[in-house]
Amino acid sequence: MANMLVLGSQWGDEGKGKVIDLLAERMDLVARFQGGANAGHTIVVGGKKTVLHQIPSGILNPGCVNVIANGCVIDPERFVEEIAELAKHGLAVSPDNLFLSDRAHLVTPLHKALDAQHGAKVGTTGRGIGPCYVEKANRTGIRLEHVRDGSYIDHYIDQLAAHASQAGCEHLREMCGNTVAISEFRKAAEALEPFIADTQAIIDTARRGGKSILYEGAQGSFLDLDQGTYPFVTSSSTTIGGSYTGTGVYIDFDRRIGVVKAYSTRVGNGPFPTEQDNETGRKLREIGREFGATTGRPRRCGWLDLKLLKQSVTVNGFNYLAVTKIDCLSDFETIRVAVDHDEHGHPVYKELSGWQEDISQVRERAALPPACRAYLNFIEEHLETRVGLVSVGPDRNQTIVVEPIC
Protein backbone atom coordinates (compact mmCIF):
# COMPACT_ATOMS: atom_id res chain seq x y z
CA MET A 1 0.00 0.00 0.00
CA ALA A 2 1.22 3.48 -0.88
CA ASN A 3 2.56 6.06 1.56
CA MET A 4 0.98 9.48 1.20
CA LEU A 5 1.46 13.10 2.06
CA VAL A 6 -1.67 15.24 1.89
CA LEU A 7 -1.29 19.01 2.08
CA GLY A 8 -3.39 22.09 1.51
CA SER A 9 -2.07 23.90 -1.55
CA GLN A 10 -3.67 27.31 -0.91
CA TRP A 11 -4.50 29.13 2.36
CA GLY A 12 -6.07 26.22 4.18
CA ASP A 13 -9.72 25.15 4.17
CA GLU A 14 -9.28 23.28 0.87
CA GLY A 15 -11.30 20.32 2.12
CA LYS A 16 -8.35 18.25 3.33
CA GLY A 17 -10.44 16.64 6.07
CA LYS A 18 -12.71 14.88 3.62
CA VAL A 19 -9.86 13.82 1.33
CA ILE A 20 -7.77 12.47 4.20
CA ASP A 21 -10.73 10.73 5.77
CA LEU A 22 -11.35 8.97 2.48
CA LEU A 23 -7.72 8.00 1.96
CA ALA A 24 -7.24 7.04 5.61
CA GLU A 25 -9.73 4.23 5.15
CA ARG A 26 -6.87 2.17 3.70
CA MET A 27 -4.12 3.53 5.94
CA ASP A 28 -2.50 1.88 8.94
CA LEU A 29 -1.22 5.13 10.44
CA VAL A 30 -2.11 8.82 10.03
CA ALA A 31 0.16 11.50 11.51
CA ARG A 32 -0.31 15.23 12.02
CA PHE A 33 3.05 17.01 11.96
CA GLN A 34 2.37 20.71 12.62
CA GLY A 35 -0.17 23.18 13.93
CA GLY A 36 -2.73 22.67 16.64
CA ALA A 37 -6.26 23.71 17.49
CA ASN A 38 -6.12 26.46 14.85
CA ALA A 39 -6.95 23.80 12.26
CA GLY A 40 -10.51 22.76 11.53
CA HIS A 41 -11.15 19.69 9.40
CA THR A 42 -14.81 19.22 8.60
CA ILE A 43 -15.82 15.69 7.73
CA VAL A 44 -19.28 14.49 6.74
CA VAL A 45 -20.08 10.80 6.97
CA GLY A 46 -23.58 9.60 6.20
CA GLY A 47 -24.81 13.20 6.51
CA LYS A 48 -23.27 13.53 10.01
CA LYS A 49 -20.83 16.41 10.34
CA THR A 50 -17.71 16.17 12.54
CA VAL A 51 -15.13 18.93 12.95
CA LEU A 52 -11.66 17.82 13.98
CA HIS A 53 -9.16 20.37 15.26
CA GLN A 54 -6.13 18.59 16.69
CA ILE A 55 -6.96 14.92 16.28
CA PRO A 56 -5.94 13.35 12.94
CA SER A 57 -8.67 12.47 10.45
CA GLY A 58 -7.75 8.77 10.63
CA ILE A 59 -9.66 8.63 13.93
CA LEU A 60 -12.86 8.07 11.99
CA ASN A 61 -11.56 4.79 10.67
CA PRO A 62 -11.40 1.95 13.15
CA GLY A 63 -8.07 0.17 13.04
CA CYS A 64 -6.11 3.25 12.05
CA VAL A 65 -3.35 4.42 14.42
CA ASN A 66 -3.28 8.20 14.83
CA VAL A 67 -0.26 10.26 15.77
CA ILE A 68 0.13 13.88 16.81
CA ALA A 69 3.83 14.23 16.14
CA ASN A 70 6.58 16.46 17.54
CA GLY A 71 5.95 19.44 15.24
CA CYS A 72 2.48 19.97 16.69
CA VAL A 73 1.34 22.13 19.57
CA ILE A 74 -1.37 20.73 21.83
CA ASP A 75 -3.99 22.63 23.75
CA PRO A 76 -5.00 20.24 26.57
CA GLU A 77 -8.34 21.92 27.30
CA ARG A 78 -9.43 21.73 23.65
CA PHE A 79 -8.05 18.21 23.37
CA VAL A 80 -10.29 16.98 26.19
CA GLU A 81 -13.28 18.79 24.61
CA GLU A 82 -12.55 17.25 21.22
CA ILE A 83 -12.43 13.72 22.63
CA ALA A 84 -15.78 14.32 24.37
CA GLU A 85 -17.26 15.66 21.11
CA LEU A 86 -16.05 12.61 19.17
CA ALA A 87 -17.49 10.32 21.84
CA LYS A 88 -20.89 11.94 21.19
CA HIS A 89 -20.55 10.74 17.59
CA GLY A 90 -19.75 7.24 18.85
CA LEU A 91 -16.03 7.54 18.05
CA ALA A 92 -13.72 6.18 20.69
CA VAL A 93 -10.39 7.91 21.21
CA SER A 94 -8.02 6.05 23.50
CA PRO A 95 -4.31 5.46 24.09
CA ASP A 96 -4.78 2.45 21.77
CA ASN A 97 -5.57 4.53 18.70
CA LEU A 98 -3.97 7.92 19.42
CA PHE A 99 -0.42 8.83 20.42
CA LEU A 100 0.96 12.26 21.31
CA SER A 101 4.64 13.00 20.90
CA ASP A 102 6.58 13.62 24.09
CA ARG A 103 8.33 16.38 22.13
CA ALA A 104 5.17 18.21 21.05
CA HIS A 105 4.63 21.53 22.83
CA LEU A 106 1.89 22.43 25.24
CA VAL A 107 -0.32 25.44 24.47
CA THR A 108 -1.00 27.17 27.77
CA PRO A 109 -3.65 29.71 28.81
CA LEU A 110 -0.82 32.28 28.70
CA HIS A 111 -0.32 31.64 24.97
CA LYS A 112 -4.01 32.16 24.33
CA ALA A 113 -3.99 35.41 26.31
CA LEU A 114 -0.97 36.65 24.34
CA ASP A 115 -2.59 35.67 21.03
CA ALA A 116 -5.75 37.57 21.99
CA GLN A 117 -3.60 40.60 22.73
CA HIS A 118 -1.31 40.56 19.68
CA GLY A 119 -2.93 38.40 16.98
CA ALA A 120 -5.30 40.97 15.43
CA LYS A 121 -2.88 42.32 12.82
CA VAL A 122 -2.50 38.89 11.23
CA GLY A 123 -6.07 37.89 12.07
CA THR A 124 -5.06 34.73 13.90
CA THR A 125 -7.49 32.11 15.12
CA GLY A 126 -6.73 33.19 18.71
CA ARG A 127 -5.78 29.64 19.70
CA GLY A 128 -2.38 30.59 21.13
CA ILE A 129 -0.49 28.97 18.26
CA GLY A 130 1.98 31.78 17.47
CA PRO A 131 2.97 32.47 21.11
CA CYS A 132 3.45 28.73 21.72
CA TYR A 133 5.81 28.40 18.75
CA VAL A 134 7.58 31.61 19.85
CA GLU A 135 8.25 29.95 23.20
CA LYS A 136 9.45 26.81 21.41
CA ALA A 137 11.95 28.84 19.32
CA ASN A 138 12.92 30.78 22.44
CA ARG A 139 13.72 27.45 24.13
CA THR A 140 11.41 28.22 27.01
CA GLY A 141 8.58 25.97 25.80
CA ILE A 142 6.83 23.21 27.70
CA ARG A 143 6.88 19.82 26.04
CA LEU A 144 4.64 16.87 26.77
CA GLU A 145 7.64 15.15 28.35
CA HIS A 146 7.25 17.80 31.08
CA VAL A 147 3.67 16.66 31.60
CA ARG A 148 4.94 13.13 31.98
CA ASP A 149 7.62 14.04 34.53
CA GLY A 150 5.30 16.42 36.40
CA SER A 151 7.47 19.54 35.95
CA TYR A 152 5.13 21.36 33.58
CA ILE A 153 3.30 23.46 36.19
CA ASP A 154 6.63 24.82 37.45
CA HIS A 155 7.61 25.63 33.87
CA TYR A 156 4.23 27.26 33.32
CA ILE A 157 4.55 29.45 36.39
CA ASP A 158 8.04 30.50 35.19
CA GLN A 159 6.57 31.39 31.77
CA LEU A 160 3.79 33.43 33.37
CA ALA A 161 6.18 35.23 35.68
CA ALA A 162 8.53 36.11 32.79
CA HIS A 163 5.72 37.64 30.75
CA ALA A 164 3.92 39.25 33.69
CA SER A 165 7.05 41.13 34.71
CA GLN A 166 6.82 43.16 31.49
CA ALA A 167 5.21 46.60 31.52
CA GLY A 168 1.48 46.78 30.76
CA CYS A 169 0.82 43.11 31.56
CA GLU A 170 -1.54 43.50 34.53
CA HIS A 171 -3.88 40.79 33.24
CA LEU A 172 -0.95 38.35 33.07
CA ARG A 173 -0.07 39.21 36.68
CA GLU A 174 -3.68 38.34 37.53
CA MET A 175 -3.29 35.02 35.71
CA CYS A 176 -0.23 34.26 37.87
CA GLY A 177 -2.28 34.50 41.03
CA ASN A 178 -5.33 32.63 39.70
CA THR A 179 -5.01 29.23 41.32
CA VAL A 180 -8.39 28.03 40.00
CA ALA A 181 -7.31 28.63 36.39
CA ILE A 182 -3.99 26.93 37.05
CA SER A 183 -5.67 23.89 38.56
CA GLU A 184 -8.07 23.64 35.58
CA PHE A 185 -5.11 23.74 33.25
CA ARG A 186 -3.40 21.07 35.38
CA LYS A 187 -6.47 18.82 35.21
CA ALA A 188 -6.70 19.05 31.42
CA ALA A 189 -2.96 18.52 30.96
CA GLU A 190 -3.03 15.45 33.22
CA ALA A 191 -5.61 13.91 30.87
CA LEU A 192 -2.96 13.92 28.12
CA GLU A 193 -0.60 11.72 30.08
CA PRO A 194 -1.79 8.24 28.96
CA PHE A 195 -1.47 9.29 25.32
CA ILE A 196 2.17 10.48 25.50
CA ALA A 197 4.65 8.35 23.59
CA ASP A 198 7.79 8.32 21.46
CA THR A 199 5.94 8.89 18.19
CA GLN A 200 9.11 8.91 16.11
CA ALA A 201 9.66 5.27 17.13
CA ILE A 202 5.99 4.41 16.50
CA ILE A 203 6.08 5.83 12.96
CA ASP A 204 9.46 4.28 12.20
CA THR A 205 8.34 0.85 13.39
CA ALA A 206 5.27 1.14 11.16
CA ARG A 207 7.46 2.19 8.22
CA ARG A 208 9.89 -0.70 8.73
CA GLY A 209 6.96 -3.12 9.03
CA GLY A 210 5.68 -2.06 5.59
CA LYS A 211 2.59 -0.37 7.00
CA SER A 212 0.88 2.33 4.95
CA ILE A 213 1.42 5.78 6.37
CA LEU A 214 -0.28 9.08 5.65
CA TYR A 215 1.12 12.43 6.78
CA GLU A 216 -1.70 14.93 7.16
CA GLY A 217 -1.01 18.65 6.79
CA ALA A 218 -3.01 21.39 8.45
CA GLN A 219 -3.56 24.90 7.04
CA GLY A 220 -2.01 25.36 3.57
CA SER A 221 1.15 26.11 1.61
CA PHE A 222 0.65 29.89 1.62
CA LEU A 223 0.28 29.95 5.40
CA ASP A 224 3.73 28.36 5.78
CA LEU A 225 6.06 30.41 7.97
CA ASP A 226 8.74 30.46 5.24
CA GLN A 227 6.92 29.78 1.97
CA GLY A 228 3.72 31.68 2.69
CA THR A 229 2.59 35.28 2.47
CA TYR A 230 4.70 36.39 5.44
CA PRO A 231 3.90 37.95 7.90
CA PHE A 232 0.29 36.86 7.25
CA VAL A 233 1.04 33.22 7.93
CA THR A 234 0.74 30.68 10.69
CA SER A 235 3.77 29.91 12.86
CA SER A 236 4.62 26.43 11.61
CA SER A 237 5.94 24.78 8.49
CA THR A 238 2.88 23.58 6.59
CA THR A 239 4.79 22.32 3.56
CA ILE A 240 6.59 19.04 2.76
CA GLY A 241 9.71 20.05 4.71
CA GLY A 242 7.61 20.44 7.84
CA SER A 243 6.35 16.90 7.46
CA TYR A 244 9.89 15.61 7.95
CA THR A 245 11.01 17.86 10.79
CA GLY A 246 7.59 17.56 12.38
CA THR A 247 7.67 13.75 12.59
CA GLY A 248 11.36 12.88 12.62
CA VAL A 249 10.78 10.09 10.11
CA TYR A 250 11.67 10.25 6.43
CA ILE A 251 9.08 8.63 4.21
CA ASP A 252 9.56 8.20 0.49
CA PHE A 253 5.98 9.19 -0.35
CA ASP A 254 4.45 7.39 -3.32
CA ARG A 255 1.76 10.06 -3.45
CA ARG A 256 2.27 13.71 -2.63
CA ILE A 257 -1.25 15.02 -2.92
CA GLY A 258 -2.03 18.72 -3.09
CA VAL A 259 -5.61 19.49 -2.12
CA VAL A 260 -6.88 22.29 -4.35
CA LYS A 261 -10.22 23.97 -3.79
CA ALA A 262 -11.73 24.73 -7.22
CA TYR A 263 -11.71 28.43 -6.25
CA SER A 264 -9.77 30.30 -3.56
CA THR A 265 -10.54 31.30 0.01
CA ARG A 266 -8.62 32.89 2.81
CA VAL A 267 -9.44 33.70 6.43
CA GLY A 268 -7.54 36.31 8.33
CA ASN A 269 -5.57 39.14 6.80
CA GLY A 270 -2.95 39.26 4.06
CA PRO A 271 -2.62 39.39 0.28
CA PHE A 272 -5.16 37.58 -1.88
CA PRO A 273 -4.71 38.63 -5.53
CA THR A 274 -7.81 36.91 -6.93
CA GLU A 275 -10.14 37.98 -4.10
CA GLN A 276 -13.63 38.95 -5.24
CA ASP A 277 -14.87 41.45 -2.71
CA ASN A 278 -18.13 41.71 -4.66
CA GLU A 279 -21.22 39.79 -5.69
CA THR A 280 -19.12 36.89 -7.09
CA GLY A 281 -17.29 36.54 -3.76
CA ARG A 282 -20.56 36.64 -1.82
CA LYS A 283 -22.06 34.00 -4.12
CA LEU A 284 -19.04 31.72 -3.65
CA ARG A 285 -19.23 32.19 0.14
CA GLU A 286 -22.91 31.36 0.19
CA ILE A 287 -22.78 28.34 -2.12
CA GLY A 288 -19.56 27.01 -0.59
CA ARG A 289 -20.69 27.78 2.98
CA GLU A 290 -17.36 29.49 3.46
CA PHE A 291 -17.27 30.18 7.17
CA GLY A 292 -14.29 29.16 9.32
CA ALA A 293 -14.58 25.69 10.88
CA THR A 294 -12.60 26.89 13.92
CA THR A 295 -13.68 30.50 14.38
CA GLY A 296 -16.88 30.78 12.32
CA ARG A 297 -15.42 33.83 10.55
CA PRO A 298 -16.66 34.46 6.99
CA ARG A 299 -13.92 33.45 4.57
CA ARG A 300 -12.71 35.81 1.87
CA CYS A 301 -13.51 34.25 -1.52
CA GLY A 302 -12.13 34.57 -5.05
CA TRP A 303 -11.14 32.77 -8.25
CA LEU A 304 -8.55 30.02 -8.57
CA ASP A 305 -4.98 31.29 -8.81
CA LEU A 306 -2.82 28.98 -10.93
CA LYS A 307 0.22 31.25 -10.62
CA LEU A 308 0.24 30.63 -6.86
CA LEU A 309 -0.63 26.97 -7.24
CA LYS A 310 2.35 26.46 -9.52
CA GLN A 311 4.54 27.72 -6.70
CA SER A 312 2.82 25.31 -4.35
CA VAL A 313 3.61 22.42 -6.71
CA THR A 314 7.25 23.55 -6.82
CA VAL A 315 7.54 23.72 -3.03
CA ASN A 316 5.81 20.42 -2.28
CA GLY A 317 6.53 18.29 -5.35
CA PHE A 318 2.90 17.27 -5.69
CA ASN A 319 2.40 14.37 -8.08
CA TYR A 320 -1.39 14.35 -7.64
CA LEU A 321 -4.04 16.95 -7.10
CA ALA A 322 -7.31 16.44 -5.27
CA VAL A 323 -9.74 19.06 -6.55
CA THR A 324 -12.51 19.85 -4.07
CA LYS A 325 -15.80 21.76 -4.07
CA ILE A 326 -15.98 21.89 -7.86
CA ASP A 327 -19.77 21.47 -7.51
CA CYS A 328 -19.82 24.96 -5.94
CA LEU A 329 -18.93 26.46 -9.34
CA SER A 330 -21.97 24.92 -11.05
CA ASP A 331 -24.03 28.11 -10.81
CA PHE A 332 -21.61 30.31 -12.73
CA GLU A 333 -22.07 31.15 -16.40
CA THR A 334 -18.37 31.86 -16.79
CA ILE A 335 -15.44 31.02 -14.54
CA ARG A 336 -12.23 33.00 -14.28
CA VAL A 337 -8.82 31.53 -13.49
CA ALA A 338 -5.66 33.54 -12.86
CA VAL A 339 -2.86 32.20 -15.04
CA ASP A 340 -0.30 34.85 -14.13
CA HIS A 341 0.20 38.09 -12.18
CA ASP A 342 1.20 41.33 -13.94
CA GLU A 343 4.05 43.62 -12.85
CA HIS A 344 1.77 45.19 -10.21
CA GLY A 345 0.86 41.78 -8.80
CA HIS A 346 -2.64 41.90 -10.31
CA PRO A 347 -4.00 38.63 -11.67
CA VAL A 348 -4.12 37.99 -15.40
CA TYR A 349 -7.28 35.97 -15.98
CA LYS A 350 -8.40 33.41 -18.49
CA GLU A 351 -12.15 33.08 -18.80
CA LEU A 352 -13.64 29.62 -19.15
CA SER A 353 -17.23 28.53 -19.73
CA GLY A 354 -19.29 27.35 -16.80
CA TRP A 355 -21.49 24.23 -16.95
CA GLN A 356 -24.58 25.22 -14.97
CA GLU A 357 -25.65 21.66 -14.18
CA ASP A 358 -25.88 19.80 -10.91
CA ILE A 359 -22.83 17.52 -10.77
CA SER A 360 -23.19 16.36 -7.17
CA GLN A 361 -24.35 12.88 -8.23
CA VAL A 362 -21.67 12.32 -10.88
CA ARG A 363 -19.17 9.59 -9.97
CA GLU A 364 -16.97 9.41 -13.10
CA ARG A 365 -14.82 12.06 -14.69
CA ALA A 366 -16.09 11.14 -18.16
CA ALA A 367 -19.68 11.79 -17.04
CA LEU A 368 -18.95 15.38 -15.99
CA PRO A 369 -20.27 18.13 -18.30
CA PRO A 370 -17.71 18.99 -21.03
CA ALA A 371 -17.06 22.49 -19.58
CA CYS A 372 -16.31 21.00 -16.17
CA ARG A 373 -13.92 18.48 -17.72
CA ALA A 374 -12.28 21.33 -19.61
CA TYR A 375 -11.79 23.20 -16.31
CA LEU A 376 -10.06 20.17 -14.77
CA ASN A 377 -7.95 19.63 -17.90
CA PHE A 378 -6.89 23.28 -17.81
CA ILE A 379 -5.73 22.96 -14.19
CA GLU A 380 -3.87 19.73 -14.93
CA GLU A 381 -2.11 21.11 -18.00
CA HIS A 382 -1.15 24.36 -16.36
CA LEU A 383 0.21 22.71 -13.24
CA GLU A 384 1.64 19.71 -15.08
CA THR A 385 0.17 17.54 -12.35
CA ARG A 386 -2.52 14.88 -12.59
CA VAL A 387 -5.89 15.24 -10.96
CA GLY A 388 -6.34 12.07 -8.94
CA LEU A 389 -9.54 12.84 -7.14
CA VAL A 390 -12.46 15.23 -7.56
CA SER A 391 -14.91 16.05 -4.81
CA VAL A 392 -18.43 16.97 -5.94
CA GLY A 393 -20.09 17.32 -2.53
CA PRO A 394 -19.34 17.14 1.19
CA ASP A 395 -20.21 13.48 1.75
CA ARG A 396 -17.62 10.71 1.55
CA ASN A 397 -19.39 9.10 -1.39
CA GLN A 398 -19.62 12.33 -3.39
CA THR A 399 -16.21 11.69 -4.86
CA ILE A 400 -14.79 10.87 -8.26
CA VAL A 401 -11.63 8.79 -8.01
CA VAL A 402 -9.89 9.54 -11.29
CA GLU A 403 -6.57 7.84 -10.70
CA PRO A 404 -6.24 4.94 -8.31
CA ILE A 405 -4.72 7.11 -5.59
CA CYS A 406 -6.57 5.28 -2.88
Ligand code: IMP
Ligand atom coordinates in the same frame (compact mmCIF):
# COMPACT_ATOMS: atom_id res chain seq x y z
P1 IMP B 1 -2.81 31.26 13.64
O1 IMP B 1 -2.44 29.98 12.98
O2 IMP B 1 -3.98 31.16 14.57
O3 IMP B 1 -1.61 31.94 14.28
O4 IMP B 1 -3.29 32.28 12.49
C1 IMP B 1 -2.41 32.74 11.47
C2 IMP B 1 -3.12 32.83 10.14
O5 IMP B 1 -3.40 31.52 9.67
C3 IMP B 1 -4.46 33.56 10.19
O6 IMP B 1 -4.65 34.25 8.96
C4 IMP B 1 -5.47 32.43 10.30
O7 IMP B 1 -6.73 32.78 9.81
C5 IMP B 1 -4.80 31.39 9.41
N1 IMP B 1 -5.19 30.02 9.76
C6 IMP B 1 -4.76 29.30 10.81
N2 IMP B 1 -5.32 28.06 10.79
C7 IMP B 1 -6.07 28.01 9.69
C8 IMP B 1 -6.87 26.98 9.09
O8 IMP B 1 -6.97 25.84 9.57
N3 IMP B 1 -7.51 27.30 7.94
C9 IMP B 1 -7.37 28.53 7.36
N4 IMP B 1 -6.65 29.50 7.87
C10 IMP B 1 -5.99 29.26 9.02
